[in-house]
Amino acid sequence: MLTQDKTQQRKWKPIIKLFEAIVGKRGVVQRKEELLVYECDGLTSYRQRPALVVLPRSTEEVAEAVKICDRHNLPWVARGAGTGLSGGALPVEDCVLIVTALMRKILNVDLENQRVVVQPGVINNWVTQTVSGAGFYYAPDPSSQIICSIGGNVAENSGGVHCLKYGVTTNHVLGLKIVTPEGEIVEIGGQVPEMPGYDLTGLFVGSEGTLGIATEITLRILKAPEHICVLLADFPTIEAAGAAVSDIIGAGIIPGGMEIMDNLSINAVEDVVNTGLYPRDAGAILLVEVDGLEVEVAENKQRIAEICKTNGSRNITIESEPEKRLKIWKGRKAAFAAAGHVSPDYYVQDGVIPRTQMAYVLKEIEALSDKYGYRIANVFHAGDGNLHPLILYDNSVEGALEVVEEIGGEILKICVKVGGSLSGEHGIGSDKSCYMPEMFNETDLDTMKWVREVFNSKGLANPGKLFPTPRTCGESAKVQNVKQFEGAEVF
Amino acid sequence: MLTQDKTQQRKWKPIIKLFEAIVGKRGVVQRKEELLVYECDGLTSYRQRPALVVLPRSTEEVAEAVKICDRHNLPWVARGAGTGLSGGALPVEDCVLIVTALMRKILNVDLENQRVVVQPGVINNWVTQTVSGAGFYYAPDPSSQIICSIGGNVAENSGGVHCLKYGVTTNHVLGLKIVTPEGEIVEIGGQVPEMPGYDLTGLFVGSEGTLGIATEITLRILKAPEHICVLLADFPTIEAAGAAVSDIIGAGIIPGGMEIMDNLSINAVEDVVNTGLYPRDAGAILLVEVDGLEVEVAENKQRIAEICKTNGSRNITIESEPEKRLKIWKGRKAAFAAAGHVSPDYYVQDGVIPRTQMAYVLKEIEALSDKYGYRIANVFHAGDGNLHPLILYDNSVEGALEVVEEIGGEILKICVKVGGSLSGEHGIGSDKSCYMPEMFNETDLDTMKWVREVFNSKGLANPGKLFPTPRTCGESAKVQNVKQFEGAEVF
Known part of the structure; x- marks a missing residue:
């Protein structure tokens, strides 16, 4: 009698050959030990090994790979750099994981019209690096920006510190070339922000891999601000820091970013990074980045400092020099990692x-x-x-x-x-799908599902994500194959 | 034998009774002479009388009216103030026109969270009027802002002078209550900008009445800038003015608005409005509005003035006083009307x-x-x-x-x-639907149509708009009943 592994291998052999014909032998990962790293994304508490990993290099290869999945009823999950925190790229059982790690070309840089076209595997930070010499940058900056991919940012509609002033990913994507779950290549959006017809680009950004996979992404880049400064203010309580934030916005100032850390975070960060800048006895600290013309920054930082004082801040540090600014930010950027240390x-x-x-x-x-x-x-x-x-x-x-x-x-x-939302920037993924009914009633969710149906009629693209399935919430991340895959041809 | 009119009357009588049961006798317009004003919107070159006009007052009334249309297979068209320029609200033969003119309530003003909830018939300018006392305003400002409705703005994703810096309607709509073409009430988006799931709000804004009708709209309002000034610069040629615009943006300045008028427009405006400010011999003029902190405006206006001079401008007028600013803008705002005079x-x-x-x-x-x-x-x-x-x-x-x-x-x-778009802010409507294939290939258009299908499966909501029908372009605006209505129950 064959072992379970052998049976699996026999089942997948003909399928693997099909994928190899498209992406080559080196483009298919199938060995158990190599598949280990693909078992989860940044939400490490749940793991599921995919049946195999396919690494395409072009839109056409993605389209062909997706067509194989469609033809053979194989569930598939797209994965960028795997840094997502909501389990959006968590594999499902017996799925094909389509990984964009080899699609890392910057296809076009058009400084005059302020746009850059990239493949989905391009790392977020590379975009800014590419255009910073000419005085431009790409605004959305997740904490993971030195390792996360633009494709993943598009799927999850990622945010970051600077999204307060500049908006999240969807505000910076002009157009997309996508491969639909049927393997069709479709161009949506365009090179100019104003496009007639339905805003399919906006629909696609944040759809968490359930409507297809983006293979070319046209991003808007911004002119870097003339001047930047960062304020670090301490507060006796987190409420006082919050009141300062409200007063700053209320004064009509929109800083580049505004971050609060509480006492526990401050101490975790100081234990680990030892910035020496964050007062360990503060109830909370507020970090405010102000950007713009030098005169504008000068005036705004004064006004913000006054507001902070009025709200009980004892010490306010203000830095403009790049190195000193980065030092202030260092603790904040390390906050999640510091939590892992304490x-x-x-x-x-x-x-x-x-x-x-x-x-x-x-x-x-x-x-x-x-x-x-x-x-x-x-x-x-x-x-x-x-x-x-x-x-x-x-x-x-x-x-x-x-x-x-x-x-x-x-x-x-x-x-x-209180009238808020289930997710600001990490997405719903597999982690929070069961909470969607907290926010949306059945009609609202049905409407979204109808839209999914249009693109993903077989439900093969990232099954079990975004929408609640009839499971209890505790099981939310343990994504199981759904019924429709039982009849998959190869099994 | 009955006259054609009599036959029509008999056909519609039972239907009218159904509508009257919902919106009352005064909420249904059916007399030929009263229907005259509803024959066209701002695109006056094409006209079509609707069978009747229904004027609901609430979401529920809209839902009931739409359900009647759905049940009896009656094509229907939504209309706000009827100021649209692409014929988006042009009736189709034997249609029900659902007019939101009586839905003019401002439902909620939440200054602290900077949002206002309105009914679709509320006039664009009212929003700013309502919140301006507290120092806020609503950014999208079509030329027609004193007469156009927010519902129409949502349908057409309207823009305006200030959309350069602040974005078009879609950037200012947080959430919507909509009635789908089946008469279901669905809430999409929400009170905070970050919402999980598909961005149906973004999909709906700009869908030109083909996906349903918005009955409650949550708008984002902005803090009014501290200081505003307007520059008026003349140029020997329109190309020189264009080069100045590129240089201003290239310098990293994003003005509140930047408008060019050529010699023909200048003279038309001076003939009619007689501002005395626009030099008749200029090849073009450039109007630039700068807003922000006083110090920021002071620096930016200097830099802009220098850029204009470098590009050949002889005279530059700069005004900060509200009345003088309005005088400069007056000519630009009257430009379309002036064309109608010359x-x-x-x-x-x-x-x-x-x-x-x-x-x-x-x-x-x-x-x-x-x-x-x-x-x-x-x-x-x-x-x-x-x-x-x-x-x-x-x-x-x-x-x-x-x-x-x-x-x-x-x-x-x-x-x-050259990589641009068919519409910046007026929409496709009936006027430009035939040009959609210039911009989108068949797969792209099919994808959009699939999405329409989800919401508008019978095609009863604003038929013949947005998408090309197999007609020649010359006939584009002469929208005819499409085949599916032949079987409509009442005829």
Whole structure:
């Protein structure tokens, strides 16, 4: 009798040959030990090995690979750099993982019209690097920007520190070449922002791999600001920092970025990065980046400093020199990693609230921390109300993850209750699909599913993501094959 | 034997009763002479009388009215204020026109979170009027802003002078309550900008009434800038003005608005409005509005003035006082109307080009003017490459309209050829649907049609708009009933 592995191998052999004919032998990963790294994305708490990995190099190769999946009813999942935090690129059982890691060409740079065309595997930061010499940059800047890919940013509609002023990924994508789940190549959007017809580009950005895969992405680049400065202000309480944020926005100032870190985060960061800049006794710190003309920055930083003082800030550090600015930001950028140092594991949540609800929601999070007995660090994009509570836990303690997920779910419910959202920038993925009914009623979700149906009628593209399936929430990330794949030809 | 009118009346009588049961007798317009004003929108060259007009007052009334249309297979067209320029609200034969003129409530004003919820019939300018006392405004400002409705703005994704810096309607709509063509009420988007799932709000904005009708619209309002000034610079040629625009953007300045008017427009405006400010001998003038902090405006206006001088400007007027600013803008705002005074009729085209192609495209437009022997005035949103050529003609001359439409079509083809777009802000409507294949291939259009199919499966919502039907272009605006309505129950 054959072992289970052997049976699997026999089943997949003819399929692998088909893929090899398109991307070559080196473009297909099938050995168990090599597949290990593809078992999860940045949401490491759930893992599922794909049946195989395919690495195409061009739009045409992607289209051919997707056609094989379509023809043989194979579920498939697209993956960029695998840094996503909502499990959007988590494989499903017996799926083909289409990885864009070899599609790393910058196809066109048009400085005059301020746009760059890239393949999806291009790393976020490369775009800015490519155009920075000429005084341009690409605005969306997730914390993972030195390793995450533009394709993944498009799928999850990624944000970042500077999205308060400049908008998230969808505001910077002019057009796309996509491969639909049927393997058709379609161009949507264009080179100019104004396009007639339905805004399919906007529809596609943030669709988390359920409508197809982007193979060419036209990005808008911005002129780098003349001057930048960063303010670091401490506050006795997180509420006081929040009040300062409201007053800054209320004064009509839109800073490049506005971040709050609470006492727990400050100390975690100082333990690990040792910036020496973040006062360990502060209830919270506020980081504000101001950009624009030198005169404008000069005036705004004065006004912001005054607002911070009025709200109880004792010390305000202001830096303009690039190196000193980076030093201030270093702690914030390392906040998630620092949480991993002060606790064996951490779970990062991503929710949005109206700014006016900040004090209330933070109190509720504190209450949850007390109730469940888990420490929760708060680091967030304060300007746009995008919270990132970090729940610290130990995964080796049985049942801990389940409790942490419950806390995460409670936080999301509070966000939705006050008129906010389930996700600011990390996406729904497999992690939060079960919470979608908190935010949308059945008619709303049906409407979205109808749209999915148009592109992804067989449900083969990233099954089980984004939308709730009839499972309990605790199982949310353990994505199982759905019924329709039972009849897949090769099995 | 009954007259045709009598036969019609008999056919519609039971249907009218159904509508009257929902919106009352006064909510249904059916008398021939009263229907006259609903025969066309701002694109006055084509007219079609609707069978009847229904004026609902609430989401529920709209839903019930749409359900009647769905049940009885009646084509229906939504209409706001009827100021659209692409014939998006042009009735089709035997259709029900659903007019939102009585839905004029501002439902909620939330200054703290900077949002306003309105019914679709609310006039664009009212939003700013409502919040201006508290220092806020609504950014999208079509020329028609004192008469056009927010619902129409949503349908056509309207722009305006200030959309260069602040974006078009889609960038300012946070969420919508819509009635689908099946009469279902669906909420899409929300109160915060970040929403998970598919961006159906973005999909709906600009869908020109083909996906349903928006009945509640949540708008984002902005803090009014501290300081505003307007520069008026003259140039020897339109190319020189265009070069100044490129240099301003290239210098990293994004003005609130940037408008070019050519010599023909200048003289038309001076003939009619007599501002005394626009030099009649200039090849072109450039109007630039700069907003922000006082120090920022002060520096930017200096830099812009220098750039204009470098590009050959002789005289530059700069005004900050509100009244003087308005005086400078008055001529630009009256440009379309002025064209109507210097010529019996005019046709306004709306196309977009990459800024770098401006000189080439303007030369091509000039060549078309020479070739066909029609004067073409150029007034445009120069910053974002949104051209508005005004073709002057006399509709009483037989065949003139056809020639003008041909010229308009040629202009659009040039826009698309250089990588631009068929419409910047007026929409496709019935006027330009036949040019969609210039911009999109069959697969692209099919993808859009699949999406339409999801919402509008019977094709009853605004039939014949946005997408090309198999007709020649000359007939584009003469929308006829399409086959599927032949079986409509009531006929």
